[in-house]
Amino acid sequence: MFELLCKIFIRNYQKTEDPKVREDYGSVFSIFSICCNIMLVIMKLIISFISNSISIRADALNNLSDVGSNLATLFGFKLSNKHPDSDHPYGHGRMEYVAGLIVSFLILLVGIEAIKEAVFKIIDPQELHFSYAAVSVLIISILIKLLMAYMNGKAASRIGSETLKAASQDSLNDSIMTLAALISMLFYRFSGISIDAYIGLIVSLFVLKAGIDIFKDMLDTILGKAPDPELIKEIESDIMKHDNVLGVHDLILHDYGPSRRFMSLHAEVDASVPIMETHDMIDNIENEILEKYRILASIHMDPIDTHDELANVLREEVRAKVREINPSYNIHDFRLVRGNTHSNLVFDVLLPADDKISHDELKKQINEKVKQINSSYICVITIDHSFV
Secondary structure: HHHHHHHOOOOOOOOOOOOOOOOOOHHHHHHHHHHHHHHHHHHHHHHHHHOHHHHHHHOOOOOHHHHHHHHHHHHHHHHHOOOOOOOOOOOOOHHHHHHHHHHHHHHHHHHHHHHHHHHHHHHOOOOOOHHHHHHHHHHHHHHHHHHHHHHHHHHHHHOHHHHHHHHHHHHHHHHHHHHHHHHHHHEEEOOOOOHHHHHHHHHHHHHHHHHHHHHHHHHHHOOOOOOOOOHHHHHHHHHHHOEEEEEHHHHHHEEEEEEOOOEEEEEEEOOOOHHHHHHHHHHHHHHHHHHHHHHHEEEEEEEEEEOOOHHHHHHHHHHHHHHHHHOOEEEEEEEEEEOOOOOEEEEEEEEEOOOOOOHHHHHHHHHHHHHHOOEEEEEEEEEEOOOO
Protein backbone atom coordinates (compact mmCIF):
# COMPACT_ATOMS: atom_id res chain seq x y z
CA MET A 1 0.00 0.00 0.00
CA PHE A 2 2.86 2.37 0.79
CA GLU A 3 4.49 1.92 -2.60
CA LEU A 4 1.09 2.24 -4.32
CA LEU A 5 0.41 5.62 -2.70
CA CYS A 6 3.91 6.79 -3.65
CA LYS A 7 3.48 5.76 -7.28
CA ILE A 8 0.02 7.32 -7.60
CA PHE A 9 0.52 10.64 -5.78
CA ILE A 10 4.27 11.38 -5.84
CA ARG A 11 5.88 12.19 -9.15
CA ASN A 12 9.46 10.86 -9.41
CA TYR A 13 8.98 9.34 -5.93
CA GLN A 14 12.36 7.61 -6.04
CA LYS A 15 14.28 10.92 -6.27
CA THR A 16 14.06 11.61 -2.54
CA GLU A 17 16.96 14.10 -2.66
CA ASP A 18 14.68 16.46 -4.64
CA PRO A 19 13.08 19.01 -2.23
CA LYS A 20 9.80 18.91 -4.20
CA VAL A 21 9.62 15.12 -3.91
CA ARG A 22 10.34 15.40 -0.20
CA GLU A 23 7.52 17.92 0.18
CA ASP A 24 5.16 15.57 -1.68
CA TYR A 25 6.02 12.70 0.68
CA GLY A 26 5.19 14.89 3.68
CA SER A 27 1.95 16.13 2.10
CA VAL A 28 0.65 12.73 0.95
CA PHE A 29 1.19 10.95 4.26
CA SER A 30 -0.01 13.91 6.32
CA ILE A 31 -3.29 13.94 4.35
CA PHE A 32 -3.53 10.15 4.71
CA SER A 33 -3.15 10.52 8.48
CA ILE A 34 -5.71 13.36 8.63
CA CYS A 35 -8.35 11.24 6.88
CA CYS A 36 -7.70 8.26 9.17
CA ASN A 37 -7.80 10.36 12.34
CA ILE A 38 -11.05 12.16 11.44
CA MET A 39 -12.71 8.78 10.87
CA LEU A 40 -11.40 7.51 14.23
CA VAL A 41 -12.53 10.62 16.13
CA ILE A 42 -16.10 10.22 14.89
CA MET A 43 -16.26 6.50 15.67
CA LYS A 44 -14.69 6.79 19.13
CA LEU A 45 -16.77 9.75 20.29
CA ILE A 46 -19.96 7.90 19.41
CA ILE A 47 -18.81 4.75 21.20
CA SER A 48 -17.50 6.66 24.24
CA PHE A 49 -20.92 8.23 24.89
CA ILE A 50 -22.67 4.88 24.38
CA SER A 51 -20.30 3.03 26.73
CA ASN A 52 -19.63 5.99 29.09
CA SER A 53 -15.91 5.17 28.82
CA ILE A 54 -13.45 7.84 29.91
CA SER A 55 -10.50 5.99 28.37
CA ILE A 56 -12.19 5.81 24.96
CA ARG A 57 -13.17 9.49 25.17
CA ALA A 58 -9.59 10.42 26.05
CA ASP A 59 -8.47 8.34 23.11
CA ALA A 60 -10.90 10.19 20.82
CA LEU A 61 -9.61 13.57 22.02
CA ASN A 62 -6.09 12.34 21.41
CA ASN A 63 -7.04 11.50 17.81
CA LEU A 64 -8.60 14.96 17.46
CA SER A 65 -5.30 16.53 18.48
CA ASP A 66 -3.63 14.25 15.95
CA VAL A 67 -5.63 15.96 13.21
CA GLY A 68 -4.13 19.26 14.35
CA SER A 69 -0.64 17.81 14.47
CA ASN A 70 -1.08 16.31 10.99
CA LEU A 71 -2.17 19.71 9.68
CA ALA A 72 0.91 21.26 11.30
CA THR A 73 3.08 18.64 9.62
CA LEU A 74 1.39 19.28 6.28
CA PHE A 75 1.94 23.04 6.42
CA GLY A 76 5.43 22.50 7.80
CA PHE A 77 6.43 20.55 4.70
CA LYS A 78 4.79 23.12 2.43
CA LEU A 79 6.52 26.08 4.09
CA SER A 80 9.90 24.36 4.44
CA ASN A 81 10.15 24.06 0.64
CA LYS A 82 9.52 27.78 0.16
CA HIS A 83 12.26 29.42 -1.92
CA PRO A 84 14.93 31.40 -0.01
CA ASP A 85 14.39 35.15 0.16
CA SER A 86 16.43 38.18 1.21
CA ASP A 87 15.39 37.78 4.86
CA HIS A 88 15.98 33.99 4.90
CA PRO A 89 18.89 33.29 2.51
CA TYR A 90 19.32 29.79 3.93
CA GLY A 91 15.75 28.85 3.05
CA HIS A 92 12.82 27.85 5.26
CA GLY A 93 13.77 24.22 5.90
CA ARG A 94 13.55 24.55 9.68
CA MET A 95 9.78 25.04 9.37
CA GLU A 96 9.62 21.25 9.27
CA TYR A 97 11.24 21.16 12.70
CA VAL A 98 8.83 23.83 13.96
CA ALA A 99 5.96 21.62 12.76
CA GLY A 100 7.39 18.77 14.82
CA LEU A 101 7.52 21.09 17.82
CA ILE A 102 3.82 21.92 17.35
CA VAL A 103 3.05 18.20 17.20
CA SER A 104 4.75 17.74 20.57
CA PHE A 105 2.78 20.63 22.12
CA LEU A 106 -0.51 19.10 20.99
CA ILE A 107 0.47 15.71 22.38
CA LEU A 108 1.37 17.33 25.72
CA LEU A 109 -1.96 19.20 25.79
CA VAL A 110 -3.94 16.01 25.20
CA GLY A 111 -1.93 14.13 27.83
CA ILE A 112 -2.59 16.80 30.48
CA GLU A 113 -6.32 17.01 29.70
CA ALA A 114 -6.65 13.22 29.74
CA ILE A 115 -4.90 13.05 33.13
CA LYS A 116 -7.30 15.63 34.58
CA GLU A 117 -10.37 13.74 33.32
CA ALA A 118 -9.05 10.40 34.57
CA VAL A 119 -8.39 11.83 38.06
CA PHE A 120 -11.93 13.28 38.23
CA LYS A 121 -13.36 9.86 37.25
CA ILE A 122 -11.28 8.15 39.96
CA ILE A 123 -12.68 10.59 42.52
CA ASP A 124 -16.22 10.30 41.17
CA PRO A 125 -16.53 6.84 39.50
CA GLN A 126 -19.21 6.24 36.85
CA GLU A 127 -20.67 2.99 35.59
CA LEU A 128 -19.11 1.55 32.43
CA HIS A 129 -21.39 0.11 29.72
CA PHE A 130 -19.97 -2.85 27.84
CA SER A 131 -20.68 -3.02 24.11
CA TYR A 132 -19.47 -5.41 21.41
CA ALA A 133 -19.77 -2.51 18.98
CA ALA A 134 -17.29 -0.57 21.12
CA VAL A 135 -14.92 -3.54 21.16
CA SER A 136 -15.14 -3.76 17.37
CA VAL A 137 -14.41 -0.05 16.95
CA LEU A 138 -11.41 -0.26 19.28
CA ILE A 139 -9.94 -3.23 17.39
CA ILE A 140 -10.41 -1.41 14.08
CA SER A 141 -8.80 1.69 15.59
CA ILE A 142 -5.74 -0.26 16.74
CA LEU A 143 -5.27 -1.71 13.26
CA ILE A 144 -5.66 1.70 11.59
CA LYS A 145 -3.20 3.33 13.98
CA LEU A 146 -0.64 0.57 13.40
CA LEU A 147 -1.06 1.10 9.66
CA MET A 148 -0.51 4.85 10.13
CA ALA A 149 2.58 4.20 12.25
CA TYR A 150 3.97 1.94 9.54
CA MET A 151 3.21 4.34 6.67
CA ASN A 152 4.63 7.43 8.40
CA GLY A 153 7.65 5.47 9.65
CA LYS A 154 8.36 4.15 6.17
CA ALA A 155 8.08 7.65 4.68
CA ALA A 156 10.26 9.10 7.48
CA SER A 157 12.95 6.52 6.80
CA ARG A 158 12.87 7.12 3.06
CA ILE A 159 13.26 10.91 3.20
CA GLY A 160 15.02 11.19 6.58
CA SER A 161 12.27 13.22 8.28
CA GLU A 162 12.23 13.69 12.06
CA THR A 163 8.73 15.17 11.81
CA LEU A 164 7.22 12.12 10.10
CA LYS A 165 9.16 9.95 12.54
CA ALA A 166 7.42 11.82 15.38
CA ALA A 167 4.05 11.30 13.65
CA SER A 168 4.82 7.58 13.38
CA GLN A 169 5.69 7.35 17.07
CA ASP A 170 2.52 9.27 17.93
CA SER A 171 0.42 6.75 15.98
CA LEU A 172 2.16 3.87 17.74
CA ASN A 173 1.43 5.54 21.10
CA ASP A 174 -2.20 5.89 20.08
CA SER A 175 -2.49 2.22 19.25
CA ILE A 176 -1.17 1.39 22.75
CA MET A 177 -3.62 3.87 24.28
CA THR A 178 -6.52 2.27 22.40
CA LEU A 179 -5.36 -1.21 23.37
CA ALA A 180 -5.45 -0.12 27.02
CA ALA A 181 -9.05 1.11 26.59
CA LEU A 182 -9.96 -2.23 25.03
CA ILE A 183 -8.38 -4.18 27.89
CA SER A 184 -10.28 -2.13 30.51
CA MET A 185 -13.58 -2.76 28.73
CA LEU A 186 -12.99 -6.52 28.43
CA PHE A 187 -11.85 -6.66 32.07
CA TYR A 188 -15.14 -5.00 33.10
CA ARG A 189 -17.12 -7.45 30.95
CA PHE A 190 -15.70 -10.54 32.63
CA SER A 191 -15.06 -9.25 36.16
CA GLY A 192 -17.65 -6.56 36.67
CA ILE A 193 -14.88 -4.28 38.01
CA SER A 194 -14.25 -0.96 36.27
CA ILE A 195 -10.58 -0.05 35.97
CA ASP A 196 -11.29 2.33 33.11
CA ALA A 197 -10.24 5.54 34.90
CA TYR A 198 -7.02 3.97 36.22
CA ILE A 199 -6.14 2.64 32.77
CA GLY A 200 -6.94 6.08 31.35
CA LEU A 201 -4.57 7.68 33.87
CA ILE A 202 -1.72 5.29 33.10
CA VAL A 203 -2.13 5.73 29.35
CA SER A 204 -2.35 9.53 29.74
CA LEU A 205 0.98 9.53 31.58
CA PHE A 206 2.44 7.44 28.76
CA VAL A 207 1.18 9.98 26.19
CA LEU A 208 2.61 12.83 28.28
CA LYS A 209 6.04 11.20 28.32
CA ALA A 210 5.91 10.64 24.56
CA GLY A 211 5.10 14.33 24.07
CA ILE A 212 8.03 15.37 26.26
CA ASP A 213 10.41 13.08 24.33
CA ILE A 214 9.28 14.43 20.94
CA PHE A 215 9.50 18.02 22.24
CA LYS A 216 13.07 17.41 23.43
CA ASP A 217 14.12 15.86 20.10
CA MET A 218 12.66 18.73 18.08
CA LEU A 219 14.08 21.39 20.40
CA ASP A 220 17.55 19.80 20.21
CA THR A 221 17.37 19.93 16.42
CA ILE A 222 16.29 23.58 16.36
CA LEU A 223 18.94 24.60 18.91
CA GLY A 224 21.63 22.83 16.89
CA LYS A 225 22.54 19.36 18.12
CA ALA A 226 25.79 17.62 17.26
CA PRO A 227 25.76 15.95 13.82
CA ASP A 228 25.74 12.19 13.42
CA PRO A 229 29.28 10.96 14.28
CA GLU A 230 29.08 8.29 11.59
CA LEU A 231 28.28 10.93 8.96
CA ILE A 232 31.25 13.07 10.04
CA LYS A 233 33.53 10.04 10.06
CA GLU A 234 32.43 9.08 6.55
CA ILE A 235 32.91 12.62 5.18
CA GLU A 236 36.38 12.89 6.73
CA SER A 237 37.28 9.47 5.31
CA ASP A 238 36.20 10.56 1.81
CA ILE A 239 38.28 13.74 2.07
CA MET A 240 41.36 11.89 3.31
CA LYS A 241 41.27 9.61 0.23
CA HIS A 242 42.75 12.50 -1.75
CA ASP A 243 46.53 12.15 -1.86
CA ASN A 244 47.35 15.79 -1.11
CA VAL A 245 45.14 16.01 1.99
CA LEU A 246 47.17 15.41 5.15
CA GLY A 247 44.52 16.13 7.78
CA VAL A 248 41.06 17.54 8.46
CA HIS A 249 40.03 19.74 11.38
CA ASP A 250 37.69 22.57 12.49
CA LEU A 251 34.74 20.89 10.80
CA ILE A 252 31.42 22.68 11.41
CA LEU A 253 28.05 21.48 10.07
CA HIS A 254 25.08 23.86 10.06
CA ASP A 255 21.60 22.37 9.66
CA TYR A 256 18.98 24.74 8.21
CA GLY A 257 16.56 21.93 7.46
CA PRO A 258 16.62 18.74 5.37
CA SER A 259 18.64 19.18 2.15
CA ARG A 260 19.78 22.60 3.46
CA ARG A 261 23.01 21.81 5.24
CA PHE A 262 26.19 23.88 5.07
CA MET A 263 29.64 22.75 6.15
CA SER A 264 33.00 24.45 6.64
CA LEU A 265 36.30 22.75 7.44
CA HIS A 266 40.07 23.13 7.25
CA ALA A 267 42.11 20.71 5.15
CA GLU A 268 45.84 20.40 5.76
CA VAL A 269 47.66 20.12 2.42
CA ASP A 270 51.25 19.65 1.26
CA ALA A 271 52.77 23.14 0.87
CA SER A 272 55.15 21.89 -1.86
CA VAL A 273 52.31 21.11 -4.30
CA PRO A 274 51.51 24.01 -6.71
CA ILE A 275 48.67 26.11 -5.32
CA MET A 276 46.51 25.87 -8.47
CA GLU A 277 46.73 22.09 -8.35
CA THR A 278 45.70 22.09 -4.69
CA HIS A 279 42.90 24.58 -5.37
CA ASP A 280 41.54 22.34 -8.12
CA MET A 281 41.55 19.38 -5.71
CA ILE A 282 39.66 21.41 -3.07
CA ASP A 283 37.02 22.35 -5.67
CA ASN A 284 36.61 18.69 -6.57
CA ILE A 285 36.19 17.71 -2.90
CA GLU A 286 33.51 20.38 -2.39
CA ASN A 287 31.62 19.13 -5.45
CA GLU A 288 31.89 15.52 -4.29
CA ILE A 289 30.44 16.40 -0.87
CA LEU A 290 27.56 18.30 -2.47
CA GLU A 291 26.75 15.47 -4.86
CA LYS A 292 27.02 12.63 -2.33
CA TYR A 293 25.67 14.23 0.86
CA ARG A 294 23.68 17.24 -0.42
CA ILE A 295 25.86 19.44 1.81
CA LEU A 296 27.29 22.74 0.55
CA ALA A 297 30.91 22.72 1.76
CA SER A 298 33.47 25.50 2.07
CA ILE A 299 37.02 24.25 2.60
CA HIS A 300 39.96 26.33 3.86
CA MET A 301 43.46 25.17 2.89
CA ASP A 302 46.17 24.95 5.58
CA PRO A 303 49.59 24.39 3.90
CA ILE A 304 51.97 22.09 5.78
CA ASP A 305 55.71 21.95 5.17
CA THR A 306 56.21 18.19 5.04
CA HIS A 307 59.93 18.50 4.27
CA ASP A 308 60.93 20.13 7.57
CA GLU A 309 62.10 17.07 9.50
CA LEU A 310 62.50 18.90 12.83
CA ALA A 311 58.98 20.35 12.57
CA ASN A 312 57.58 16.89 11.79
CA VAL A 313 59.28 15.39 14.83
CA LEU A 314 58.27 18.26 17.13
CA ARG A 315 54.65 18.05 15.94
CA GLU A 316 54.34 14.48 17.21
CA GLU A 317 56.26 15.20 20.42
CA VAL A 318 54.01 18.17 21.25
CA ARG A 319 50.89 16.12 20.39
CA ALA A 320 52.06 13.44 22.84
CA LYS A 321 52.67 16.05 25.56
CA VAL A 322 49.21 17.55 25.07
CA ARG A 323 47.59 14.12 25.27
CA GLU A 324 49.35 13.50 28.57
CA ILE A 325 47.09 16.24 29.96
CA ASN A 326 43.97 14.68 28.39
CA PRO A 327 43.90 11.83 25.82
CA SER A 328 40.91 13.46 24.06
CA TYR A 329 42.94 16.62 23.24
CA ASN A 330 44.60 17.01 19.85
CA ILE A 331 46.64 19.61 17.94
CA HIS A 332 46.65 20.93 14.37
CA ASP A 333 48.09 23.76 12.25
CA PHE A 334 51.54 23.17 13.75
CA ARG A 335 54.34 25.49 12.60
CA LEU A 336 57.94 25.94 13.74
CA VAL A 337 59.30 29.51 13.66
CA ARG A 338 63.04 29.39 14.32
CA GLY A 339 64.98 32.15 16.11
CA ASN A 340 68.51 32.76 17.44
CA THR A 341 67.61 32.72 21.13
CA HIS A 342 64.33 30.84 21.05
CA SER A 343 61.90 29.15 18.65
CA ASN A 344 58.14 29.55 18.56
CA LEU A 345 55.91 26.50 18.25
CA VAL A 346 52.64 27.79 16.80
CA PHE A 347 49.64 25.43 16.92
CA ASP A 348 45.96 25.03 17.78
CA VAL A 349 44.68 22.71 20.51
CA LEU A 350 41.33 21.05 19.87
CA LEU A 351 39.16 20.29 22.92
CA PRO A 352 35.87 18.37 23.18
CA ALA A 353 32.80 20.64 23.10
CA ASP A 354 31.95 19.95 26.76
CA ASP A 355 35.48 20.45 28.13
CA LYS A 356 35.53 23.18 30.80
CA ILE A 357 39.24 23.54 31.59
CA SER A 358 40.52 27.10 31.93
CA HIS A 359 42.24 28.09 28.70
CA ASP A 360 44.95 30.00 30.57
CA GLU A 361 45.60 27.04 32.83
CA LEU A 362 45.79 24.67 29.86
CA LYS A 363 48.25 26.89 28.01
CA LYS A 364 50.40 27.05 31.14
CA GLN A 365 50.43 23.25 31.48
CA ILE A 366 51.31 22.75 27.81
CA ASN A 367 54.15 25.28 27.97
CA GLU A 368 55.61 23.54 31.03
CA LYS A 369 55.51 20.15 29.29
CA VAL A 370 57.02 21.49 26.05
CA LYS A 371 59.88 23.03 28.06
CA GLN A 372 60.79 19.46 28.97
CA ILE A 373 61.58 18.88 25.29
CA ASN A 374 63.70 22.04 25.00
CA SER A 375 63.72 25.08 27.29
CA SER A 376 64.14 27.43 24.31
CA TYR A 377 60.75 26.52 22.86
CA ILE A 378 57.88 28.97 23.39
CA CYS A 379 54.34 27.85 22.57
CA VAL A 380 51.93 30.18 20.77
CA ILE A 381 48.61 28.40 21.32
CA THR A 382 45.07 28.91 20.04
CA ILE A 383 42.34 26.93 21.82
CA ASP A 384 39.52 25.45 19.71
CA HIS A 385 36.43 23.55 20.81
CA SER A 386 35.02 20.79 18.61
CA PHE A 387 31.63 21.31 16.90
CA VAL A 388 31.22 17.63 15.99
